[in-house]
Amino acid sequence: MKHDPNAPRFRVRPPHNWINDPNGPFRWRDRYHLFYQHNPDAPLHANVHWGHASSPDLAHWEHHPIALTPTPGGPDEAGCWSGCVVDDDGVPTAVYTGVDRHHTGLGSICLARAVVPGDETLTDWKPLPTPVVAGPPADLDVVMFRDPFVFTDGGRRWALVGAGHADGTPSVLLYDCDDLADWRFAGVFLDGNDPVAAELFGDRPVGWECPQMYATTSGESVLVVSLWDGDPWTTGYLTGRLRPYHDGELRFEARTGGLLDHGRDFYAPAVLQEPDRALMWGWSWEAREQGDVDLAGWAGVLTAPREVDVHPDGTLHVVPPKQFELLRAAEPFVTAPGGRVPLPQSYDLAVTAHGPTTVSLLRSASGAEVTVRLDPDAGTVTLDRGDWPRTPADGSAPIVVRTPGSKLRMLVDGSLIELFVDDRATITERVYLRPDDVPELVVSGAATAVTGWELVPRTHD
Secondary structure, rough: OOOOOOOOOOOOOOOEEEEEEEEEEEEEOOOEEEEEEEOOOOOOOOOOOEEEEEOOOOOOEEEEEEOOOOOOOOOOOEEEEEEEEEEEEOEEEEEEEEEEEOOEEEEEEEEEEOOOOOOOOOOOOEEEOOOOOOOOOHHOOOOEEEEEEEEOOOEEEEEEEEEEEEEOOOEEEEEEEOOOEEEEEEEEEEEEHHHHHHHHHHHOEEEEEEEEEEEOOOOEEEEEEEEEEOOEEEEEEEEEEEEEEEHHEEEEEEEEEEEEEOOOOEEEEEEEOOOOOOEEEEOOOOOOOOOHHHHHOEEEEEEEEEEEEEEOOOOOOEOHHHHHHHHHHOOOOEEOOOOEOOOOOOOEEEEEEEEEEEEEEEEEOOOOOEEEEEEEOOOEEEEOOOOOOOOOOOOOOOEEEEOOOOEEEEEEEEEEEEEEEEEEEEEEEEEEOOOOEEEEEEEEEEEEEEEEEOOOOOOOO
């Protein structure tokens, strides 16, 4: 097979065809399992199954057979859409959106149970024939209903479901599902009329997809929502607290929030809550013509895992997990600023600056560059990739993030660029290498430290 310099090699993606939302990150028998939306037949969004990969360390991943397949004549016959995986009395259970051939935006909530004991790799799943929730409550005038996420509070199990209403209001619905086989609607958890959400996200989103929640080290909770405006748009988070409501129900009281990622190529993140941290993966879609996608034979990739928390002021705290360093080569390819350094296809680069600093990553035949500019004095970080156009209508204008920006971590894998600015912001973009482009590192300005490692495959188990 011809080498594809734009194909990520170290992130989770199937070898061929389509991937979108990460689903059901799950820890089972000391191994991480990650599922994802997958079309096994073509690099486009259709015929959605659940793909499956697992890892002992968050860095090295093994692909497994497809986990969930649409059932002819069943509630998921037109697709096994997004959801989560939970431990139900020792049985890993997928809680997911089923769409049938009459699908008009309203999914049903379906269950599939792993066949254990006997299959500790979670490769054998048995779907239940009947949904636990056939659709949204009839009196809410809901026109979008999907993406269940199960969490525990006060020793009781609850579920969030993404929704959009006929009047254009997005919301997250709450269900009591302490018994996974018996769900009870428990009200609107939060909607777009909330003053904090309205100020942060405006009235552009008409639905909140893929709701997720994680607990912070400070005792607060973070609600994550993917903002749908008729198409996937961007992702947001809200920091706040769970509050008791009448009859033991819960509501979310938002304090602050913001964008989860400032790039244009990050959506539908999924969260794994561990005892001492929360991990998050997102979907990065293709930002090029479908003809190029068809020629490549693959579409989409999941991001590197991210440890997420919040700072005392409620703003996002986000860093790559320590385990990601397992992918680094034994010796760095660059250890100081200065000069022109060829860049490998996949690398991990750290830059520290005490004043305005420009990091160039890619040079075109005309002399244009992909650059990241840190300006700690102005409190900004700017990604400029303007000479590398993107297909969607939102274009490729420079992205400016307001943050102190003295430390930058870049995780680059083929066309996927993930920037971590200090521990406060991320920018995810897809930049595609063209035949005459030169991947080359040039650091100018006030950088005090530059260290980069090539990402390399594991040489032994």
